[in-house]
Amino acid sequence: MSERMIMSWGVTEQGWRKGPWTPQEDKLLTEYVKLHGDGRWSSVSRSSGLNRSGKSCRLRWVNYLRPGLKRGQITPQEEGIIIELHALWGNKWSTIARYLPGRTDNEIKNYWRTHFKKKEKSPKKQRKLIKCQNFNQNFVNQQQEEQQHLGDDMKWAMMNTNVDHKMQDNNMGVMNPNVEDQCLPVMNNEDVSSWVDFLMDDELWGDLWNLDNQVATFK
DNA sequence: AACTTCCTCAACCGCTTGCAG
DNA sequence: TCTGCAAGCGGTTGAGGAAGT
DSSP, X not given: OOHHHHHHHOBOTTSOBOSSXXXXXXXXXXXXXXXXXXXXXXXXXXXXSOOSOHHHHHHHIIIIISTTOOOSOOOHHHHHHHHHHHHHHSSOHHHHHTTSTTOOHHHHHHHHIIIIITTTTSXXXXXXXXXXXXXXXXXXXXXXXXHHHHGGGSOOOOOOTTHHHHHHHHSOOXXXXXXXXXXXXXXXXXXXXXXXXXXXXXXXXTSOOXXXXXXXXXX
16 A cells, blocks of 8 residues: 555544555554454544544454455355345345355445446346346246235245345245335245346346346336 | 556445444 | 434445556
């Protein structure tokens, strides 16, 4: 990191230093957390001698200094998991990150944006979007038919922030296309693999659909 | 070689959530 | 309940480097 870069960032109104962290700051924060544990970030910033906001300390620790973090390229396996989980939960980066040990929400978010979000305007994407729409509509129709046959046993479940807990509790992932902000059909765990198979099909891979558009489409 | 454009990712911002008093 | 504070989360920004012209 250049001196010029550090100088260009300056301080906040509260007097906290901003910008890239120096190795000295990293050392201070690491040593403090080793001694006192993480959490209570506002007191970390005061007691450690760092002239950084609690927010900044937390972010630096979580995204960069925390032990067990993986550095380097996302593997194809990890990429597959990201795609699966993003199909389930959308931009719930922290939730997705829990299923990728050593990866941070920030890292996954950045990866998604750079690898999948950027190609959203291509003609391929348009075709893919239509395919997705058809797939989802068929899926919903199919579910509704099954629902009629099975009665109340197959109900749409509300998708909310506790969906991961629901999955753990019931071994079932659920999404309700009728709920605002949700865009994908109800699916259980077995369905996820078929969904991903569908995505892998044709030229969809590497040019993944833009979920933001999907949201509008399936509302 | 010089310039421009694109890509990556660390870090910030602002909003939301959770919790103690 | 209500309020205020701390922590967490997702979106956005911007600097540096790589790739292209």
